[in-house]
Amino acid sequence: xxxxxxxxxxxxxxxxxxxxxxxxxxxxxxxxxxxxxxxxxxxxxxxxxxxxxxxxxxxxxxxxxxxxxxxxxxxxxxxxxxxxxxxxxxxxxxxxxxxxxxxxxxxxxxxxxxxxxxxxxxxxxxxxxxxxxxxxxxxxxxxxxxxxxxxxxxxxxxxxxxxxxxxxxxxxxxxxxxxxxxxxxxxxxxxxxxxxxxxxxxxxxxxxxxxxxxxxxxxxxxxxxxxxxxxxxxxxxxxxxxxxxxxxxxxxxxxxxxxxxxxxxxxxxxxxxxxxxxxxxxxxxxxxxxxxxxxxxxxxxxxxxxxx
Numbered sequence: 001x002x003x004x005x006x007x008x009x010x011x012x013x014x015x016x017x018x019x020x021x022x023x024x025x026x027x028x029x030x031x032x033x034x035x036x037x038x039x040x041x042x043x044x045x046x047x048x049x050x051x052x053x054x055x056x057x058x059x060x061x062x063x064x065x066x067x068x069x070x071x072x073x074x075x076x077x078x079x080x081x082x083x084x085x086x087x088x089x090x091x092x093x094x095x096x097x098x099x100x101x102x103x104x105x106x107x108x109x110x111x112x113x114x115x116x117x118x119x120x121x122x123x124x125x126x127x128x129x130x131x132x133x134x135x136x137x138x139x140x141x142x143x144x145x146x147x148x149x150x151x152x153x154x155x156x157x158x159x160x161x162x163x164x165x166x167x168x169x170x171x172x173x174x175x176x177x178x179x180x181x182x183x184x185x186x187x188x189x190x191x192x193x194x195x196x197x198x199x200x201x202x203x204x205x206x207x208x209x210x211x212x213x214x215x216x217x218x219x220x221x222x223x224x225x226x227x228x229x230x231x232x233x234x235x236x237x238x239x240x241x242x243x244x245x246x247x248x249x250x251x252x253x254x255x256x257x258x259x260x261x262x263x264x265x266x267x268x269x270x271x272x273x274x275x276x277x278x279x280x281x282x283x284x285x286x287x288x289x290x291x292x293x294x295x296x297x298x299x300x301x302x303x304x305x306x307x308x
Contacts, residue, residue: 029044029113030106032100032115032116032118033118034118035053035055039055040056041054041056042054043070043106046076046077046111048073052074054066054069058095059095059097061096062094064092064093066096067081076109079107079109082099082106084102084104084105085103085104085105087105100117101117102117104117155286163280163283166280166283170276173272173273173276177268180259180262180263180268183258184255184259187254188251188255192247192250202226
């Protein structure tokens with residue numbers, strides 16, 4: 001029997017295949033087998049009267065890819081559809097690995113071919129997931145062995161250089177900040193001591209008026225209104241600042257007012273300073289992670305016992 005091999009090509013290299021010329025007296029049918037560990041399907045092309053074999057990729061190709069390649073080999077095919085054993089059309093997005101596990105029917109124009117299922121063996125989904133997980137583990141181990149230490153050293157050197165540059169840029173700004181912080185601290189201390197001096201002066205004045213100048217009967221309503229005025233001041237402070245009149249908070253607010261007032265006068269960039277400090281903190285955290293014993297695959301030093 002005369003047989004001629006014809007290699008076929010198409011634009012999208014999704015499924016590899018080759019075609020054989022079959023005499024007209026032979027009965028053409030679709031067969032499914034394996035070739036070099038991959039599924040192989042033989043499909044008769046109606047217009048060319050040849051048997052074309054397609055190498056399938058179960059995990060990456062779909063039914064649409066398979067039918068598209070059949071049409072590319074035989075332009076005379078007007079209709080190419082795949083049905084399951086219950087004559088329900090298979091969606092084009094179905095993977096070929098799921099398709100060939102069960103019997104199905106291939107219709108080309110007016111001809112319908114019944115295709116028997118093929119045992120995929122290692123190509124089923126469960127085994128493929130296990131193999132993929134093992135492959136990822138092997139790749140990770142290879143990357144760790146060959147590149148992790150070199151990458152860590154290069155990354156550490158880069159971070160140290162960046163940290164040195166940032167600290168050099170931050171040094172004059174830090175000096176200016178310390179000067180502003182010292183002035184703001186003195187201002188807040190003066191405010192707190194001023195309040196203490198006012199209360200001591202008020203106490204001495206009321207004592208003098210009560211026991212030397214006047215009597216308690218006269219000074220009692222005066223002290224009442226003075227205390228009520230103090231309560232009004234505290235309530236007004238809350239209305240303005242939306243904070244309770246608590247002495248530590250009052251001191252902190254006075255410090256911030258003095259600091260930002262001085263920063264505005266000296267053109268100190270608070271936003272830039274905060275950004276530099278945040279970057280330093282991030283770099284130090286990255287260096288700590290790179291030098292961690294787990295990252296360097298070193299034994300972890302056990303904690304010291306408090307009883308030693």
